Amino acid sequence: MNLWVGLVCLFPEMVSAIASAGILGRAIRRGEMGLEAFNPRDHASDRRRTVDDRPYGGGPGMVMMAEPLLGAIGEARQRAPSPPRVVYLSPQGARLHQSGVERLARLRSLVLVAGRYEGIDERVIELAVDEELSIGDYILSGGELPAMVLVDALCRLLPGALNNEESIQTESLLDGLLEYPQYTRPERVGPLPVPAVLLGGDHGAVRRWRRTEALLRTWRRRPDLLTSRTLSAADSALLKAGLLAAGLPPKPRAEALGPNRAGIQGE
Numbered sequence: 001m002n003l004w005v006g007l008v009c010l011f012p013e014m015v016s017a018i019a020s021a022g023i024l025g026r027a028i029r030r031g032e033m034g035l036e037a038f039n040p041r042d043h044a045s046d047r048r049r050t051v052d053d054r055p056y057g058g059g060p061g062m063v064m065m066a067e068p069l070l071g072a073i074g075e076a077r078q079r080a081p082s083p084p085r086v087v088y089l090s091p092q093g094a095r096l097h098q099s100g101v102e103r104l105a106r107l108r109s110l111v112l113v114a115g116r117y118e119g120i121d122e123r124v125i126e127l128a129v130d131e132e133l134s135i136g137d138y139i140l141s142g143g144e145l146p147a148m149v150l151v152d153a154l155c156r157l158l159p160g161a162l163n164n165e166e167s168i169q170t171e172s173l174l175d176g177l178l179e180y181p182q183y184t185r186p187e188r189v190g191p192l193p194v195p196a197v198l199l200g201g202d203h204g205a206v207r208r209w210r211r212t213e214a215l216l217r218t219w220r221r222r223p224d225l226l227t228s229r230t231l232s233a234a235d236s237a238l239l240k241a242g243l244l245a246a247g248l249p250p251k252p253r254a255e256a257l258g259p260n261r262a263g264i265q266g267e
């Protein structure tokens, strides 16, 4: 087994549907990835199996109690084939990027903690969590889906998960750029034909066209991905030619940079 993941959560049934489909399902069935759920409710100390309580200091909602969570994390630690890294999924975490997925995919054992309610007792984070990660700036009803998002991203990177070696190779070739547009049969959908270059059989032309489209899309939609890197002379030339061919569209729009970017507030 390449990677064992223990998932600490109150709703293990949310895990099974996602864990049985597609590449992830295959990775688990083949034993390339291990995935086990651990329910804090099994570690509650009262007859009613309580896992939440009111926040000290008052305020709305409930907080996940420390002890059932610590119990479940402890059980996961014991089941792990090697000392695991413990990750708590929360909106307060550092943002997860593909680079972070790559880093975690190199581990042997990982324990993911999914919260519910208005959060978990902070002392669990201090005592048992190595790292806090967010998959994006939105509030959900729990951390199970973010945990499964991470598991899904991880399973694709395990050796043997993608039988299509070419997918991995093209992906790494496009490192840091958005994907080029893709087409399959039929040749015409309503009024829209497939771009002629893709039908011509000139593989060099196809390669240049795709690279140009990837560069143009990234320039227009995610200029932030380009500011943090230098384009090669070849990429620079393709992008310039592409912009020229498209009639020199305007500079990247400010809204493409997302809300609350310094300098564009109130625009």
Ligand code: 9WO
Binding pocket: 060, 061, 089, 090, 091, 114, 115, 116, 117, 118, 119, 120, 133, 134, 135, 136, 137, 138, 139, 140, 141, 142, 143, 146
């Ligand atoms: C809800 C809330 C309501 C009133 C006052 C404060 C409050 N905090 C929260 C809250 O943060 N709830 C979280 C729900 C607690 C941890 C699990 N939940 C969660 C995880 N929602 N969203 C995530 C998440 C995790 C990773 N990446 C993106 C979102």
